[in-house]
Structure formats: structure tokens, C-alpha cells
Amino acid sequence: MxxxxxxxxxxxxxxxxxxxxxxxxxxxxxxxxxxxxxxxxxxxxxxxxxxxxxxxxxxxxxxxxxxxxxxxxxxxxxxxxxxxxxxxxxxxxxxxxxxxxxxxxxxxxxxxxxxxLINAHDHLKYNQTPPGGQDNPRYAYCNDPANVYQDAECANHRYNRRNEWRKGLNGKKMVVAPMDDKETTVLWNELRHIVAGTTTVAGSGGAKGLVRNPDVLALLEGLKVVDNKVVAYHTFPLGDTSDVDGRTDTCAYPKVATPGVLQNRVFLPHVGEGIDAYAHNEVACLSGRGSNPASPGVDLIASNSTFIHGVAVDKADVGFMKAKDMSVVWSPRSNLSLYGNTLPVTLYGREGVNIALATDWTPSGSINLLHEMQCAAQFNSTYLDNYFSGEKLWRMVTANAAKALGFSDQIxxxxxxxxxxxxxxxxxxxxxxxxxxxxxxxxxxxxxxxxxxxxxxxxxxxxxxxxxxxxxxxxxxxxxxxxxxxxxxTFAELKTHNANHYALALCRQDALQPSCTPARYRQYNGVASSRDKDGDGVPDLLDNCPAIFNPARPMDDNKQVDVCGKG
Structure with a gap:
């Protein structure tokens, strides 16, 4: 032309x-x-x-x-x-x-x-499941932040780390979300993203003909790769699918990912999903910085590493990530609905780490990226003092997400x-x-x-x-x-097969969609006041960042991390 x-x-x-x-x-x-x-x-x-x-x-x-x-x-x-x-x-x-x-x-x-739009993290074989998972009659009640704060029953619907909700550890309510890898189910789950303007999804699987699946060689839909190297999506990079007790002083997990994963286009693992020392130890062990010299873990921080979640981090962790030019995937709705907290995103932003935005999955996250962006925007305006501009939020689902997945040369x-x-x-x-x-x-x-x-x-x-x-x-x-x-x-075929699955679209902000208001039992309810304008449960006079939500976390000995650069 x-x-x-x-x-x-x-x-x-x-x-x-x-x-x-x-x-x-x-x-x-x-x-x-x-x-x-x-x-x-x-x-x-x-x-x-x-x-x-x-x-x-x-x-x-x-x-x-x-x-x-x-x-x-x-x-x-x-x-x-x-x-x-x-x-x-x-x-x-x-x-x-x-x-x-x-x-x-x-x-x-x-x-x-x-x-x-580019969704840098989802689970396409699980998104037929509605919010709260299956067999969860108290989900709606405990999705209300006021109930989470005041009712001990709902304390069991907020978790400290991933394996608590996966396995129902420590008396917590297990999230039941069975896998369905039938093609007609996965196509429906992909179509849900197409309806929201999304053309690429890193979803741990996929089906032919709709979105690009950058983690599946046969489903790239035209993306070009060298030597068949695609995104290496790791849900359990420590091999802790069954051994779920966690670690705090060693990196001797069942099966720790090896440096060979960095030979892929991008290494995309779930890391640090939670707010306690067990979750933080995952970050340390996958950056070769474990506290035990005899078992320090493996340094897998690199320019082609993208950590999914990365909630359980401190300033030193984020500085180490920035030095290696890695990326992180932020799923605020899922984080907030499971943990009552999310990653210290302003800390990542201040350090200059590339941030992508993604849905996670329907049992605890957004139905699509439109709703995820709205959750991020709400959290940004209410709890982050508008740290991110509208343009920066948009980049999290376009250019930033492409970089996080290693395809910014094509999409x-x-x-x-x-x-x-x-x-x-x-x-x-x-x-x-x-x-x-x-x-x-x-x-x-x-x-x-x-x-x-x-x-x-x-x-x-x-x-x-x-x-x-x-x-x-x-x-x-x-x-x-x-x-x-x-x-x-055909659409009729997909519609018939998925008649009893989660809806294709939400035409309004549904009250049953996982809440984006942070809340934890007797700690905070996410409601701002004249004494606590960021709603994190720390009075402004004692808060090191009174305009930025940063509650005390178990991993930090119940102290605050500096997320606003005050030193």
C-alpha cells in the first residue's frame, strides 16, 4: 500500500x-x-x-x-x-x-x-463456574464487606494464602471449582472475553478459532514464535498441589521450577498469592533469596519473567524485580475477594515494574476485562488517591500486557x-x-x-x-x-451446551460479582472516615501512607509497608 x-x-x-x-x-x-x-x-x-x-x-x-x-x-x-x-x-x-x-x-x-484487549492471566477451563464456586450458600452474605468485617463466619471466607481456599485449610471455606476442558465449554469461556473486546488470553489452555492463546503452541492464531517457544504458564511453580502445608524457612518444596523455564518466551508462574509469611516465602524462593542458606531457592527473576499476583512482596522484593526488568500481573477483584487485600500496586508503580491487568477466573474474579478495569479504576480512585491515570490503566490491558507475555513485537x-x-x-x-x-x-x-x-x-x-x-x-x-x-x-450449539454455565455477559454491576471493597474480619471494612481516609484500618495519625491503602499484613509482623515513597 x-x-x-x-x-x-x-x-x-x-x-x-x-x-x-x-x-x-x-x-x-x-x-x-x-x-x-x-x-x-x-x-x-x-x-x-x-x-x-x-x-x-x-x-x-x-x-x-x-x-x-x-x-x-x-x-x-x-x-x-x-x-x-x-x-x-x-x-x-x-x-x-x-x-x-x-x-x-x-x-x-x-x-x-x-x-x-489482552488478558494476561485466566483459567479458561474453570470459568463456567459462578462467583463463590459451587456449593457455597453463604457466598452472597460473605461477599458483603460489612459482613466480612463484623461476622466471624465470614472470616472463613477471607484467606491468608492460596492453599487455604484450595483445600479448606485452617477451618477456611474451600472454593469448589471443577475443571471442564470440553471444547464447547472452553469456547464459551473464550467468547465471554471476545464480547468484552479481548483478542488475546493467557488462560492455561484454550480452543481453536477465537482468542489468541499465547501459552499454547497450536492455538497462537497467527502469533509468530522462534523454536516453538511460547509462554510457559505455571500454576504451581513449587509443585505444591498436594503438599500444601507451606514453608517459611526453607525452599525445599516438592518440585521447584528450574532455570530452564527461562528458555521459553516468557515464564508465567503464580507466585506470592496471599498475605502471610508462607506466601512471601514463595517470592523469596523463586528469586533465589530464601532465608535458609542451605536452601535459597532458584533465581527465576528475569526480563522474560512475569509473576501472576505477586501480592506477598515488600520493597526489597519489588526493587529486585525492577532491577531484572520483570513484569507482574494484577488481578484486583480476585485478590480482594479472596484475601481482602491486593498487591501493593503503587509500590510496583513507583519502582517502575511493568504491570498488566487480568481477570484470574470467574469463581473469585471478573467475568471479563471490562469489569476488571472498572474494579481497578474503583480501587484506584477510592484507595490509591488516583495514583494511576486512565491511560495507565488502559495500557495495563494493551501494551503492558503484550510486554508481560513477550509479544509486544506483534500485538x-x-x-x-x-x-x-x-x-x-x-x-x-x-x-x-x-x-x-x-x-x-x-x-x-x-x-x-x-x-x-x-x-x-x-x-x-x-x-x-x-x-x-x-x-x-x-x-x-x-x-x-x-x-x-x-x-x-455454531452459536446455537455453544449456547445449548452452556445453558447451565456462568453467563456470557453481565449487563450491569451485579451484586453477586466478587466485591472490590477490601475487608477483613475486625481489621478493616474498606470504608473511609475522617480518621482513616484510605479505609485500611490504620488511623491517619499512625498511617505511613494515609492516602494509600496499605493495611498491616501478617507477613510484615502486622506492620505497614511503605507504598508511597516516604522512606
Whole structure:
């Protein structure tokens, strides 16, 4: 295409001169709330009015298309910008461009075009299970933070480490979540993510034809790897599936991962999921820093290591991780619903560790990334003093997640040479496109493309793309269609098989969805007061970071960690 490489060759400053009604970089709205700030690169020529949110204008055959809307790139926002995609599904130009004459034109005026969302951690074979797991009649009662704080029964629904809820240790309520690896179940669980605009999921498995599964060689859906090296997803990197007593003064676990795991594209283990010394010992032992010189563990901290959860860390741990340029995956809803706490995310942020956002699984986490972003945003505004901007939260499900999974050379950004994984989102009237994405509901997902091919979207738009897709009916007040040809299944077939499984979408914030309000029995209920404005149970006069939620934890001898840089 004649625009190939344009933005990479000319740069932003040159392209600014090619656009109409240009605003200077940085001249966009900058409200006092930094979460709403964004950078406008340029306003391009007005787009034609359309009858639908996106309208396809047919053109001569030849492959490729140009999609127009408000394009989110690393540098900022192209208002009325375009993304030209070739027949191979690769981005050839971005910015104020005209479409090559032999390609389709898709106009989405005022709609937001983001890289397809990336979920860096899930369990796709378990997401048919509803919140709380099976056989949990007191889940709804103990999902209420007020009850968690005041009722001793609900203390048994908040845990200190992972194996307490896995096995019902120490009198705790076991979370029952059986695996179902049938293809029709896994496809339904993947479709749940497609409905939310997600195109890649590291989910410990997968099925053919929908999202990219970066941890399964046969299910990469076009991602390129060298020597068959994919993401090495380890749920039990210490081998403690049955030996669940834990360790605090040794790294002699049943089967500790070896340095060979770093030969993979990325090492993606569950580490430090909890708030006690047992959970903290996992971090020490997988960074070669165990307290026992005779059993120090193995140093698996590297630039291609990404720790899932990483809740049980202190400042020294995070500094060590930053020095090795590793990443961490944050799942706030799941952490808060299980432990009443989450990773010290501002500490990770201050140290400069790359942070991705992910759902974990439906028994304790979010149904999809839209709801996970809303949980993170709520926690950020209520308990972190708006430490993260809307743009930074958005990057946690795009560029940061791509880096965490080792595929930032192919996905995670709208950039020349990358795959055209694109999601179009309705704006919703928010002051920034990032907040529109964060606050989006399932009905606001207009179009989802993987390498330029449609997967899902508004029925009128999908029909115009003429890819042999099928209608799904109403999804949260919007008529949608899905493209399942690659799966060899039909939507009716999937719907029938999963009739008794967890819903495909939540059309509102459901009270039964795991709570994002932190609470632990007789310690804190997450309610701010004039004496404790961050709701962490430590009075402001005694709190080392009174604006940032950082309760005392068992692993720290019930003292606070400095999460705000006060020294």
C-alpha cells in the first residue's frame, strides 16, 4: 500500500502538517483529575456521517481495509484518524491518511479504536463456574464487606494464602471449582472475553478459532514464535498441589521450577498469592533469596519473567524485580475477594515494574476485562488517591500486557508492522477515550477484529463485512453477531451446551460479582472516615501512607509497608 510505514518514516510532527483542524500535541482536555487526561496528536478531516456506529463502504476486491475513528496509539489520540490494514492482517499506516483505492473503508465516526484487549492471566477451563464456586450458600452474605468485617463466619471466607481456599485449610471455606476442558465449554469461556473486546488470553489452555492463546503452541492464531517457544504458564511453580502445608524457612518444596523455564518466551508462574509469611516465602524462593542458606531457592527473576499476583512482596522484593526488568500481573477483584487485600500496586508503580491487568477466573474474579478495569479504576480512585491515570490503566490491558507475555513485537499497540487486533468501543460521553474504555459495558463493544478479520460486533456492521458470521441476538441491549467459522461450531450449539454455565455477559454491576471493597474480619471494612481516609484500618495519625491503602499484613509482623515513597 502506498501509505506503508508512513508514521514510522515521517514521525508525528510531520504527519501533523497533513491534517485538518489540528490541535497542538498536549492541547486536549486536562481536567484536574489526572485519570481523565489524554494527549491529542491531531484532528484529521471530518468523517462522513453514518447510520450505524460503524459503516462499511464496499470497494473492489483485493483485500485489506482502512478503519476510521478515534485511534489510540502509543503517542496519544488521532481524532478521525485511520488505520490501514493489508490483506495479511498487518497494519500498514496510521494517522491522518486516505485509504488505498482498492480497499474497503470502514467509517466509525466518534468511536474509539483501541488495540484488542489482552488478558494476561485466566483459567479458561474453570470459568463456567459462578462467583463463590459451587456449593457455597453463604457466598452472597460473605461477599458483603460489612459482613466480612463484623461476622466471624465470614472470616472463613477471607484467606491468608492460596492453599487455604484450595483445600479448606485452617477451618477456611474451600472454593469448589471443577475443571471442564470440553471444547464447547472452553469456547464459551473464550467468547465471554471476545464480547468484552479481548483478542488475546493467557488462560492455561484454550480452543481453536477465537482468542489468541499465547501459552499454547497450536492455538497462537497467527502469533509468530522462534523454536516453538511460547509462554510457559505455571500454576504451581513449587509443585505444591498436594503438599500444601507451606514453608517459611526453607525452599525445599516438592518440585521447584528450574532455570530452564527461562528458555521459553516468557515464564508465567503464580507466585506470592496471599498475605502471610508462607506466601512471601514463595517470592523469596523463586528469586533465589530464601532465608535458609542451605536452601535459597532458584533465581527465576528475569526480563522474560512475569509473576501472576505477586501480592506477598515488600520493597526489597519489588526493587529486585525492577532491577531484572520483570513484569507482574494484577488481578484486583480476585485478590480482594479472596484475601481482602491486593498487591501493593503503587509500590510496583513507583519502582517502575511493568504491570498488566487480568481477570484470574470467574469463581473469585471478573467475568471479563471490562469489569476488571472498572474494579481497578474503583480501587484506584477510592484507595490509591488516583495514583494511576486512565491511560495507565488502559495500557495495563494493551501494551503492558503484550510486554508481560513477550509479544509486544506483534500485538498490544496500533503501530505499523503489528497485527491488526483492533476493538472499536462506543465513547459513552466520558472526558477521555481511556475512561470511555474503562467504563464501557458489553453493549458498547462495536467491533472486534483479530488480524483484521471480524470476530464479533454490532450485527449491522458484521453483516456488511460479509464473512459468513451469525447473529447472537441481544447482548445487553445491542444486537450482536459472532464469527465462529474457524471453530467449527455454531452459536446455537455453544449456547445449548452452556445453558447451565456462568453467563456470557453481565449487563450491569451485579451484586453477586466478587466485591472490590477490601475487608477483613475486625481489621478493616474498606470504608473511609475522617480518621482513616484510605479505609485500611490504620488511623491517619499512625498511617505511613494515609492516602494509600496499605493495611498491616501478617507477613510484615502486622506492620505497614511503605507504598508511597516516604522512606
Amino acid at each position: 502506498k501509505f506503508a510505514g508512513l508514521i514510522g518514516t515521517l514521525g508525528v510532527s510531520t504527519l501533523l502538517g497533513a491534517c485538518a483542524n489540528i490541535g497542538a500535541p498536549g492541547s486536549a482536555q486536562s481536567p484536574s483529575d489526572s485519570s481523565a487526561a489524554f494527549k491529542l496528536i491531531a484532528t484529521c478531516a471530518p468523517l462522513p456521517k453514518t447510520a450505524n456506529r460503524c459503516e462499511v463502504n464496499t470497494a473492489p476486491a483485493g483485500g485489506g481495509f482502512t478503519l476510521f475513528g478515534d485511534i489510540l496509539v502509543d503517542e496519544g489520540v488521532w481524532k478521525n484518524g485511520g488505520v490501514s490494514v493489508n490483506a495479511a492482517g498487518v497494519i500498514e499506516a496510521v494517522g491522518c491518511i486516505a485509504p488505498p483505492s482498492a480497499t474497503k473503508r470502514i467509517d466509525c465516526p466518534n468511536q474509539i479504536v483501541t488495540p484488542g 498490544g499497540a496500533i503501530k505499523v508492522g503489528l497485527l491488526a487486533d483492533l476493538t472499536v468501543v462506543a465513547p459513552g460521553g466520558e472526558p477521555s477515550p481511556y475512561l470511555s474504555i474503562i467504563k464501557a459495558e458489553e453493549k458498547d463493544i462495536v467491533l472486534v477484529l483479530r488480524a483484521g478479520a471480524p470476530l464479533y460486533g454490532d450485527s449491522a456492521t458484521i453483516a456488511a463485512l460479509d464473512q459468513g458470521c451469525e447473529t447472537m441476538g441481544d447482548i445487553c441491549g445491542s444486537r450482536k453477531s459472532v464469527c465462529l467459522a474457524e471453530t467449527g461450531r
